[in-house]
Amino acid sequence: MSVLVYTESEEGKFKKVAFEVASYAKAVADQMGTTVTAITINANDVSELGAYGVDKVLKVNHSKLDDFNAKTYANIIKQAAEKEGTKVVVVSSSADSKYLAPLLAVGLDAGYASNVVEAPKSVSPFTVKRTAFTNKAFVFSTIDTDVKIVGVSKNAFGLKEQSGSATAEDFSPSIPENGVHVDSVEKATNTVTIADAEIVVSGGRGLKGPENWGMIEDLAKVLGAATACSKPVSDLGWRPHGEHVGQTGKPVAANLYIAIGISGAIQHLAGINASKVKVVINTDPEAPFFKAADYGVVGDAFEVVPKLTEKLKEFKAQNA
Amino acid sequence: MKILVCISHVPDTTSKINFTDDNTKLDTNGMQFVINPNDEFGLTRAMWFKEKQGATVDVINVGGPETEPTLRKALAIGADSAIRVNTPATDGFAVAKQLANVVKDGGYDLVIAGRESIDYNGGMVPGMLAELIDANFVTNCISLEVEGTKAKAVREIDGGKETVSTSLPLVIGGQKGLVEESDLRIPNMRGIMQARQKPLNVVEPVEATKETTTVKFEKPEPRGAVKMVSPDNLDELVNLLHNEAKVI
Numbered sequence: 001m002s003v004l005v006y007t008e009s010e011e012g013k014f015k016k017v018a019f020e021v022a023s024y025a026k027a028v029a030d031q032m033g034t035t036v037t038a039i040t041i042n043a044n045d046v047s048e049l050g051a052y053g054v055d056k057v058l059k060v061n062h063s064k065l066d067d068f069n070a071k072t073y074a075n076i077i078k079q080a081a082e083k084e085g086t087k088v089v090v091v092s093s094s095a096d097s098k099y100l101a102p103l104l105a106v107g108l109d110a111g112y113a114s115n116v117v118e119a120p121k122s123v124s125p126f127t128v129k130r131t132a133f134t135n136k137a138f139v140f141s142t143i144d145t146d147v148k149i150v151g152v153s154k155n156a157f158g159l160k161e162q163s164g165s166a167t168a169e170d171f172s173p174s175i176p177e178n179g180v181h182v183d184s185v186e187k188a189t190n191t192v193t194i195a196d197a198e199i200v201v202s203g204g205r206g207l208k209g210p211e212n213w214g215m216i217e218d219l220a221k222v223l224g225a226a227t228a229c230s231k232p233v234s235d236l237g238w239r240p241h242g243e244h245v246g247q248t249g250k251p252v253a254a255n256l257y258i259a260i261g262i263s264g265a266i267q268h269l270a271g272i273n274a275s276k277v278k279v280v281i282n283t284d285p286e287a288p289f290f291k292a293a294d295y296g297v298v299g300d301a302f303e304v305v306p307k308l309t310e311k312l313k314e315f316k317a318q319n320a
Numbered sequence: 321m322k323i324l325v326c327i328s329h330v331p332d333t334t335s336k337i338n339f340t341d342d343n344t345k346l347d348t349n350g351m352q353f354v355i356n357p358n359d360e361f362g363l364t365r366a367m368w369f370k371e372k373q374g375a376t377v378d379v380i381n382v383g384g385p386e387t388e389p390t391l392r393k394a395l396a397i398g399a400d401s402a403i404r405v406n407t408p409a410t411d412g413f414a415v416a417k418q419l420a421n422v423v424k425d426g427g428y429d430l431v432i433a434g435r436e437s438i439d440y441n442g443g444m445v446p447g448m449l450a451e452l453i454d455a456n457f458v459t460n461c462i463s464l465e466v467e468g469t470k471a472k473a474v475r476e477i478d479g480g481k482e483t484v485s486t487s488l489p490l491v492i493g494g495q496k497g498l499v500e501e502s503d504l505r506i507p508n509m510r511g512i513m514q515a516r517q518k519p520l521n522v523v524e525p526v527e528a529t530k531e532t533t534t535v536k537f538e539k540p541e542p543r544g545a546v547k548m549v550s551p552d553n554l555d556e557l558v559n560l561l562h563n564e565a566k567v568i
Contacts, residue, residue, distance in 0.1 A: 068477075070447075070457065095478045099459050102412075102447025111413065111531030114442055127535065132440050136337040139440070140535040179456040180486045185477070193479030199567070223568065235501045241462065242476060247333050247438055248357045248496060256567040267333040273540070277565040279557070280546070290546050295560060299551030311554045315562065 002037040003029040004086040005054070006077050008094060009043035016196060017092040019052045023160040024152045025090040026053025027119040032088070038166070039080040041065050041073060050166035052159065058083070058171035065175065067182040068096050072175060074103035079173040081108055081147070088126075089149045094195060101151055111143040114151035117274075134247045135273035153274065154195070155253040194245065197226035199256040200275070202245060204230040206261020206282060206301055210238035215305045216260065222312045228252065230262045246271035261301045264289025281305065321375040321466065321488075324423060325363045326433035326445070327394050328356035329387035333438065339537045346439075346537070355390055358434025362494035364503055365464060366432055367398045373466070376400050378426070382409050382418045388520060395515035396507030402518070407525035412440075416448035417528035423453050428489070429469075435460050435493035443493075450491035458484060462497025466490075 005025035007018035025036045035055040040046050042065050046057045058080050065072070077100070081089055089104065091097040093115065105112035113128050117138070121127040125142040128150060132139040143150075194200060201220040203213060213227075220227045227243060234244035245252045247267040257275035261282060262268060269292050272278070280293040281304050290296045297304055331337070332352040340347045355363065369375040379394040381387045382405040391402040405418045423431055431450075436443035443459075450457030456471075458464075462481065463474035469488045474481050476497070492498075507515070549557045561568045 070459075095460055095476065098443050099447070099475075102416075102444040103451045103457070105413070105444065105531075106416075106448050106451035111411075112442075112444055113532055114444065129538075132537070133331070133337045134438055134441060135540070137339070138538040138540065140538070142533045142535055143531065144533055145531045180458060180484050183472075183483045183485055185480065185482045187477070187480030191479075195478035241497050242479075242481070244496070256561065256565070265334075266336075270333075277561070277567050279561070290548075292543070293546045294544075294565065295557060296546045296548050297551050297554075297557065298548065304551045304554070307551075308554050308557065311558050312568070315558050315568070319562075 002035040002055070002084050002086060003032065003088045003090060004077070004081050004084055005036060005038050005090040006097065007038045007040055007043070007049060008092060008096065009040060012042065012044035014043060014048060015094065017094055017154060019159050020154070020157055021090050021092045021152050022049055022052035022054050024119065024150070024157045026160065026162060028088055028090065028123070028150070029053070031120060031123045037084050037086070039077055039171070041076065046168050047166065050164050051161050053162040053164060054166040055164070057166050057168040059168050060171050060173060062175060069178065069180060069182070070096070070099040071103055071178040071180065074100040074107060075176050076173045077104055078107040080171060087147055089147070091149065091151050093151055093154050097151065101149055105149050108147045108149070109145060110147035110149045111145040112149040112151065113141055113143055115153045116150050117153045117156040119157070131274065134251070134270040136270050153253060155255065155276070156274070192224060192226040194226045194228055194243070194250050194252060197254055199223045199225035199258070200228050200245070200252050200254045201225045201258045201260070202228035202230065202262060203233065203260050204262030205232045212302070213239070215309070219258070219305055219309045219312070222309055222316060230268055259289055260305060262289060263287045264292055321369060321373065321430060322426070322428045323366045323369060323375050323377045323430045323432065324426065324428040325359065325366050325377060325379045325394070325399065326419060326431065327359050327363070327379045327381045327391060328434060328437040328439070329353050329381055329383055329390040330356045330437050330439040333357065343537045353390055355393060356434050356437045358436060358438070358495045360504060361496050361498040362432035362434060362492065363394055363397060363399065364505060365494065365498040367505070368499065369466065370398070378403060380405070380419065380422060382407060382415045384408055391520055392515050393507060395518045395520070396511040397505050398511065400518065402520040404520065404522050405525050406522050411530040411532045412442040412444040413448055413532070414528040414530040416445050416452055418525055419445070419449050420452035421526045422523065423449070430466065430488060431455070431491045432494050433492065435495045446491050446493040453489070455489040455491050456486040457491045458486060459493030461492045461494050464492060464498060
């Protein structure tokens with residue numbers, strides 16, 4: 001009966017979203033009067049999960065599972081759900097979890113709601129609030145099946161620490177073969193990804209050319225932020241597609257989003273709207289982004305950004 | 321190769337979203353509907369297969385008659401024929417089930433859908449479809465090559481990309497990268513004229529139970545006014561971000 005949460009790891013260590021989905025699972029379990037079981041795949045030390053409300057961990061470790069494979073992972077989570085008699089499975093909104101969740105939903109005959117932003121409004125009927133129309137609206141939906149899958153939006157629920165500890169149990173599911181094989185993975189190793197970032201620094205056409213991105217990268221470095229860009233910038237080939245944020249690009253749900261030289265087209269705003277605090281730096285005081293921002297600076301990015309980077313360096317030095 | 325491209329009929333990206341009937345229905349009054357952008361990248365890639373490697377390309381939508389202009393646009397871009405499953409799209413699972421039925425009967429080798437639609441953003445139809453028909457599945461797909469029954473695809477992952485080998489039958493959740501923005505085609509007059517003659521088959525739905533129900537919509541709270549900071553006083557911005565917003 002316990003709530004099952006898939007807590008993702010990378011190279012043996014939990015991703016930050018793992019603790020957020022564990023916190024969410026705990027809230028659901030409290031509403032339902034049950035416990036939380038986490039399933040981990042190739043995670044090393046699982047004891048950290050206890051601090052986020054997990055009671056029990058089903059620990060799967062196998063060399064065949066080093067590469068993420070949606071169908072195989074979905075099948076393993078399904079076996080864990082059946083073993084636990086789970087009625088609610090909680091997953092994150094990472095690229096991997098969004099890949100496996102629909103497969104898991106069919107496997108478990110479960111209804112699936114993605115992009116959920118709050119603890120369930122009620123558990124009977126099971127009612128969740130999710131974003132729709134790329135953050136232009138919310139929708140309340142009920143999940144009507146016996147088993148339910150909730151995909152939690154990144155940075156929407158937050159981390160809720162608990163005083164508790166988790167017991168770990170080795171779990172050896174069958175590992176089915178399937179028809180998708182990973183040949184290679186390319187991943188930037190020394191930069192923060194948009195998906196994981198607490199802070200995102202984003203540049204638009206106002207920066208005039210790819211040669212001017214040094215100052216965006218400098219600002220991002222001081223803040224430990226990821227870099228991103230608007231759609232025109234990626235269409236012009238100034239920056240890689242992977243950095244394009246907005247309605248047809250990546251969604252951003254950061255704590256702080258700094259937009260530099262981005263006017264704020266409705267499609268861009270939709271994609272970054274889930275971010276908590278927005279700062280806009282733009283020469284044009286009429287730029288629509290100012291209406292959607294928390295803090296605004298009207299000024300030339302080429303002067304303001306290097307100055308701001310210096311100020312932040314001083315601040316970081318004082319608060320180190 | 322027989323390709324099916326799934327076409328979602330969605331409000332244009334510039335649309336303002338409003339609701340009617342006590343916030344239970346989307347207000348479509350004056351709204352422009354388009355091919356879901358993620359689907360359009362897939363459709364354009366399908367055209368490339370058709371022209372370079374030889375393939376038939378059908379397009380499909382699950383929805384009422386109001387989605388037909390969107391299907392006609394896909395025909396004008398170059399699809400050979402269109403199918404509309406005559407039932408409202410109630411939830412992701414019900415749509416996947418309708419699609420699965422058509423794919424099984426039609427013997428398609430490759431199904432290209434968008435990684436998500438820009439209206440409900442569920443991101444579940446392609447994966448559910450793949451599982452229902454027991455096909456291979458790659459989502460967030462930014463590159464796709466097919467040789468015989470073998471396929472190579474690139475998937476965007478958090479912070480990078482992953483190259484995979486797989487085989488037909490295959491379901492793709494596509495997005496920008498399958499083709500570039502500049503490759504997208506605006507239907508020309510000849511295409512529009514031809515599209516009128518191409519078959520648009522309306523098929524009746526199979527039984528499919530929805531698993532989720534939309535109860536009601538809500539608009540985000542209007543936000544407070546922006547606080548302006550002078551470019552000569554950036555210490556103040558640092559101070560606000562630290563003490564007021566508490567994000568640094």
